[in-house]
Amino acid sequence: MRRPAAALTALSLLTTTAVLSGPDHPAEAAPLDDATVVPLQVTGDPSERFNLVLLGDGYTEDEMDLYHEQVEQHLNVQWSIEPFRSYRHYFNVYLVETPSAESGVDCDPADGWEQRDTALGMGFFNGCDEEALERLITVDSETAGAAADMVPGVTDENRQVLALANSETYGGAGGSLATASAGNALSALISPHELAHSLGELQDEYPYYFRDTSLGRYEGEEPDSAHHTLMTSEEMIEEEAGWWRWLGEESEAGGTIRAADPDGHEGGLYYSEGMWRPSAHSMLKTLGYYFDQVGREVMTHRISGLRDQASLPVSSTPEGEVGAEDVLWAEGPHPVFHELEYTWSVDGEEVAEAAGARHLALAELDPARGSEVSVTVQDPTEFVRDPAILESEAMTRTLTWTVGEPLEQVETDVAFDKHRDTERAVAADEVVYAETTRPTDRVLQVAWELDGEPVSTAVDGRVLDLGEFDLETGDHTLTATVTDPEGADSQALTWTVDATDPEAPRELSTPAATVTGEEHHLFLNEFSMKLTPRDDRDGHVVGEFRVDDDGWHNYYGWPEDPEAPFRFTPEGTNVDDLVYGSLGSGGLSMAVFEVDGHENGWGTHTVEHRAIDTAGNIGAPDDFRATVVPGADLECTETITDDVLGGMTVEEGVVCLDGADVRGPVTVTEGASLVIEGGSLRGGLSAAGADTVRLTDTDVRGAVSITGTTSEVTILGTALTGSVALHDNTQVPADTWTGQDGYGPVVAGSSVRGSLACSGNDPDVTDFGAANDVTGAVSGDCSDL
Incomplete structure (x- = not known):
């Protein structure tokens, strides 16, 4: 079930319908003569990756630096969220510059409700009606599609397009061509949510049609959704259905994973009753939280299978006949913090000494003509528990060859073919990869050095797991060198390893009092917290916080102002019919009508906060306790x-x-x-x-x-x-x-x-x-x- 088209005129959190120009908002798109494609991250051929294409509208030529800065913020937020964080290298990312004649977009309430001359015709939907609630941002789909088509090798089937409007007003829309206002506090969270729809085919979990209106009680059949159900936990376990493998675990998005139980999490698919979701909240319900394990498993599957292609992209020696002395190669994509498993077999018998290697030298095995050689490449990720997903071609690929006529010898350079980019610092626990060219008659050797000392963690030297070294705080130098055992040719790559944790220092509103000797503050009625995430390197650093061991939540400032501190109150603050900063039982954010029935948040809370840097390091959390008590609003005489x-x-x-x-x-x-x-x-x-x-x-x-x-x-x-x-x-x-x-x-x-x-x-x-x-x-x- 997807959001009905009628909901477009009043966004709740996001919509999931593609955005088009309509009669109330005619397109005024300019030609794309000055458009430029800027590759931001290319980890493989577009046909072997999922491709994120970012467009910008309402940015003049002089505002391109602002556009790039806001894109960086969007991306760094996305890379801080699992499974995007662990599968970052499965994505290519391209930015398309389309300079506009004027700054801003059409009908922006914060910019005088005026029309603007822009490249992509973006604007707020209601035709500059100052009485309307402006949330839906439209774009001329034909022009935006033409801009995205400029990226070589990228097609409708393997891409997500996100068009960013040069605006600070909250707004956006969803679909494979999503929109967002780039300067709003919440806008960087829209892209991960939209990828959940377009890439993961996940559904919205919020229990309202408009922000102040639910569809009421769901009375239909079991929904066709991986993360909504009518089943109880007992029924899930008995039928081995739904998310039964995750039941009872602490959710990555907060709370405990449950089904349709008395203590379960009711509401979803725009219904407030009769529909159940796995967790108290996730990014499918509330922007700022992570995926829970159920949604994360689906997203891992879809990312690995490149959405609709449903096949783990493995580059290899072409399947077919190979010679008894040939070297076979197989290279899958590279998760950031773990390795894929490679299992080689000859005539069904596993070659134990080749376990984990990305090549097999047949000459060392002396196989008979007609023997069948195979390799199985599998992702052993802990994000997937369903065997049907794990054993699907999206997560497990088997390639086969028959020993016969030898492969044609081709002159091969001694060089690295694909590798972790060297411009960005490497995280202290990252698995760094460096693929070489693939001669058919020999194996090129890769040697690693860490701070000048030889190191190794892989059978074939194509990867190095830095997590095995427990690196000291500070910068380290990592080098990989490829050499030809039959000659003197070589090539070297060098990375900087960032082993310094980022920080997110806090600034609290003035407490009424502080408990002596403790990081424990006492407040009347409310308090606020401003985080200033920082690192020893350039780039947007992501801040996060959580309350009372609930799910980690992105720190974006305040919904109305990214520079303002986040405000905590026992029942939350209503901002455009969504309640933010609630210390009560419903979590930090909810629909305005959900507040009724939840316990208030007076009392003592533990707040943790941390940062994630551009390399992917997650800093150690800092914490404090806050006690919020009621106090009358008194005016001193x-x-x-x-x-x-x-x-x-x-x-x-x-x-x-x-x-x-x-x-x-x-x-x-x-x-x-x-x-x-x-x-x-x-x-x-x-x-x-x-x-x-x-x-x-x-x-x-x-x-x-x-x-x-x-x-x-x-x-x-x-x-x-x-x-x-x-x-x-x-x-x-x-x-x-x-x-x-x-x-x-x-x-x-x-x-x-x-x-x-x-x-x-x-x-x-x-x-x-x-x-x-x-x-x-x-x-x-x-x-x-």
Whole structure:
């Protein structure tokens, strides 16, 4: 099932229908006289690779650097996501420059809703109607197709075209000719999602037709989809159907992989009920997450088989008759972090000494005329568990020859034929490959050196697995040299190995308080995090984060602004009918109507963050804890920053102490509010019938008694020396400003050097998961703190 055409006018996350110019948006495409093809990554003949073709529209000649920069960002995000990361070398990537007469695209809300003279006729769909919701970006399909056709050897059957619009407004569309606004925070995530559709034939998992409207309950038959089901786990296991081999495992995209169980993940194919998907979220549901294992297995299969060609591309000695003294060759493509397996046999008997080699010298075996020689090339990836996929020609190829007439001798240069490109640094655990030319009468020798020392990890020297060396941090030099055993000819290749992990340092919004001695911050209502991914090399570095061991999520800033920090709140923030940054049970992002029924995210969370560099190194994650507690939106009627001698009484309004030191007792009378941020109280605190008492990051010496408070009692990251008594405090019902059920007084991340007595509070006192250090006796409803 694919998205109906009617959905084109209001994108949810993406559409999956090819984009055409329509009557509401006439094409104004310019000739392609100035178009230029720029190969960005060529790892093999286009017929033996899947080809990604990137177009750009609304970029003038002077903006080509911007276009290239945005393309690099898109690609580096894609290469950070499995299985694209591990199968990067199965792709060719081409960029087509089509300079436009004017900057920008038609009908961009952020650019005055004006028409633009551009090469590919890209623009927002609704004809510059300022009242319309602009999300769908169209392109003149004929002109875009002509631009893509300029790439030699690339055809409709083996390519994905992504047209990038020079715009910061969120938008795009899907299909084999996909579009995206290149300058939007989320745009780099569109290409992997669209490849899931066009290359993987995977379906959308989000449970809505438009962002605020679901199709309701699914009532049909078992869907024709690899990752949607009506079956329970028991039915899957019994029938060995669906994703039964992955059930119960922790999902790469977050949560546990389940089927149609009570604890399963309901919703998908635009239905909110009656349809089940494997994981809580994946990139098919929410941009930013990875594929789960079910989707990753399908994508691995389709990438390996070049989509519809369904055959692992293996270059080899032509099948047929070969001589008894000939050398046979077979070279498959090269995954980035593991090797394909090569198994050679003569008359059905495996040649053990040739296991893993990409050649077989028949002279060493003295085969009889008429003998059958074969090699089986198989990808042993852990991404695939289904034997039907693993044994298909997309993952396993067998080639055969018959010993008979010898091959014709052809003059062969001593050279490397295909190899890992030398311009880009190599990751510290990468399997580097260097294929040589293939004479029929001898084997060219390849010698590897790492920092000047000879090394080897493969039978035939055509690959080197750097993961076996546990390299020290820093740069290393890797060299491969091919020589002819019968002569002095040689050729050398040199790579820089990048063994330095990238980083993603964080900048947090100012916390209300920080737990002493810990990377644990306490926030009122929300917090934000800005990551600045960096590396010791040039190029776009990808940042990622995850919350409470959920799936890793791409860091793109904020949906409305890539330079803004990501905002975390207990229920998320609505941006164009999608909710972002939710700390609740539904995950970081969901449809606006999904928020109902999910648990809120008040409390303590662990946030991890890391970076992935241009070489493919994944940096070690850093982490912190964040406790988010409710707090009323108070406006200070009086703010005191100077020191106070002799104590003070708060009789009305909202009195705020900001870093002030008070020497003497503090009293808060009925209906008044006291908010203290930093500083100290030297004389204790007494509040009876107050509206609000809030202490954050404060040093309090003396007894504290807070009774009968009617709105809020919050004590965060505060050191209290003396007895503390909290009695009969009744919180305001949450629907007045929190949107949640009621909560009790909050004492979190604080220390109490004295007794802590609590009674009659409604609800009970809570620490929201941020433990306190109490040295004295604890009684009443504080007993669980």
